Amino acid sequence: MSARRSSLETLEAEAHRRGVALTVVLAEAVDEKAAAPRTSRRPRLGLGRSTDGLSAAELTVEPVAEPPS
Secondary structure (H helix, E strand, O other): OOOOHHHHHHHHHHHHHHOOOHHHHHHHHHHHHHHHHHHHOOOOOOOOOOOOOOOHHHHOOOOOOOOOO
């Protein structure tokens, strides 16, 4: 698979606008594309399990949440 000509033209124009080599813009594009899968694999929610079988509500002196009204 190869890049679309229009995509390459866009990156060439950006390189020209910034006064840098096309390889600089291509490297940035590759880095950005590679970062997406790395960040999407990070856990978004911490999970844990109590080893003593007690819930947080049973362990705290103060209420965990206000009772519904």
